[in-house]
Amino acid sequence: MxxxxxxxxxxxxxxxxxxxxxxxxxxxxxxxxxxxxxxxxxxxxxxxxxxxxxxxxxxxxxxxxxxxxxxxxxxxxxxxxxxxxxxxxxxxxxxxxxxxxxxxxxxxxxxxxxxxxxxxxxxxxxxxxxxxxxFQTFNYVDLSTICHRFNNQLDEKDFVLYYFSNQYAWNFFPEKSREKIKEKLTAAAKRYREKHPDKNLKVPFWPKAALSGFCGMNDYDPLFGEAFYCDSxxxxxxxxxxxxxxxxxxxxxxxxxxxxxxxxxxxxxxxxxxxxxxxxxxxxxxxxxxxxxxxxxxxxxxxxxxxxxxxxxxxx
CATH class of the missing domain: 3.40.50.1820 (Alpha/Beta hydrolase fold, catalytic domain)
Known part of the structure; x- marks a missing residue:
């Protein structure tokens, strides 16, 4: 910087x-x-x-x-x-x-x-x-809905990892290989989060433009996404x-x-x-x-x- x-x-x-x-x-x-x-x-x-x-x-x-x-x-x-x-x-x-x-x-x-x-x-x-x-926008089916689901579950505490593993972007991968790729890259994301919990997420082979969406997400409140989910x-x-x-x-x-x-x-x-x-x-x-x-x-x-x-x- x-x-x-x-x-x-x-x-x-x-x-x-x-x-x-x-x-x-x-x-x-x-x-x-x-x-x-x-x-x-x-x-x-x-x-x-x-x-x-x-x-x-x-x-x-x-x-x-x-x-x-x-x-x-x-x-x-x-x-x-x-x-x-x-x-x-x-x-x-x-x-x-x-x-x-x-x-x-x-x-x-x-x-x-x-x-x-x-x-x-x-x-x-x-x-x-x-x-x-x-309802027919990327933000709604992606970040807003993921925030809503995160706010209504108790198992996962790390929103960054929860978002990465649930993002709509997985739909852009070929259906035949989607789950295998998702499992592999989510595991890589989890390892990085465990080693660098205070840093912006980095995942091998994930596009730079896509990773830019995680810049500062460590300090993002998912209740903000809820405000877009419910239109408030x-x-x-x-x-x-x-x-x-x-x-x-x-x-x-x-x-x-x-x-x-x-x-x-x-x-x-x-x-x-x-x-x-x-x-x-x-x-x-x-x-x-x-x-x-x-x-x-x-x-x-x-x-x-x-x-x-x-x-x-x-x-x-």
Whole structure:
């Protein structure tokens, strides 16, 4: 990790947020990670971004070293805490970057405050993750449902291992060899967890992009996933309302849209959802990436080009 990266806490009577910071006199950027990982998910881009920005990366509630309180695992409470952090710690308007669920949070902050000068949304699940639509999404059949099952069993205590052994990704393996491969790799994951319980999971032959989803999962509260399972995360706030109220310039980074033969959305949102985002927010433009959901991991250079190049163009 970057040698000038500082770890700190913002606390008041009701808020406890852990964050990382790279200090300088440049424009502040606040980065909000996806569900299941923590703010170190963005560590691969910290150094490059620090040449153009004063970097802040915040752990959301239920993740990392921030507050773990299931009653606050919703878009409203998390957004209000990060908004207060910006007012009292950053003390300036910020560029906001949010990945996946972090993008929903960043959008809500931009819609409800004047703290955001520019908004970058990295493949957030607008519309698809809310209401009955969620039942036909990868997140629901994968992380949300696995969290729900973990929370309702007593045998397994290690959520990281439980998630690895139960993830939907096993369905992508050939049916004839699936169980054999699963048994072998789950055993490897278990050995690694026993030897390195405090480290991010590593499994031989498992793709780097897939392992990035375990970055910080040691400190993830599965009750956060429960909030997406039962749809309480959104606080009954329609995504349309959030998007209509965003006034600042917005860039939507869209990953590939994939569906399986049963119509399960193997992506954050589909093309119709993106079109609706652009219609509701006239200040929004989109950039497409030929990769999966973790754009900043899979397409690091292209991701940085959007954040840094667009900033330099804005200065001219």
């Amino acid at each position: 970057h040698k000038k990266l500082y770890s700190a806490f913002y606390k008041n009577a009701e808020i406890k947020l852990h964050y990382y910071e790279i200090k300088n006199d440049l424009q502040p950027i606040v980065m909000i990670h996806a569900q299941g990982v923590d703010s170190t998910s963005y560590a691969n881009v910290f150094k490059a971004l620090s040449k153009k920005y004063h970097v802040y990366a915040v752990d959301c509630y239920g993740h990392g070293k921030s507050l773990h309180d299931a009653e606050k695992y919703n878009i409203k409470d998390i957004s209000e805490a990060i908004s207060q952090f910006i007012r009292e710690v950053v003390k300036d308007k910020v560029v906001l970057v949010g990945h996946s669920s972090g993008g929903l949070i960043a959008a809500y902050i931009a819609a409800t405050t004047e703290l955001c000068s520019k908004l970058y949304l990295e493949d957030p699940p607008f519309f698809a993750s809310q209401g009955e639509r969620r 995360f959104h606080s009954d706030i329609p995504h349309k309302e959030i998007l209509r109220n965003i006034q600042c310039e917005t860039v939507f980074m869209k990953a590939k849209t994939n569906k399986n033969d049963d119509g399960l959305l193997l992506a954050a949102l589909d093309e119709e959802d993106l079109e609706q985002v652009l219609q509701l927010n006239p200040n929004c433009s989109s950039v497409r990436f030929d990769c999966g959901h973790g754009i900043h991991i899979e397409k690091e250079k292209e991701f940085l080009r959007v954040l840094i190049l667009q900033k330099s163009l804005q200065r001219k």
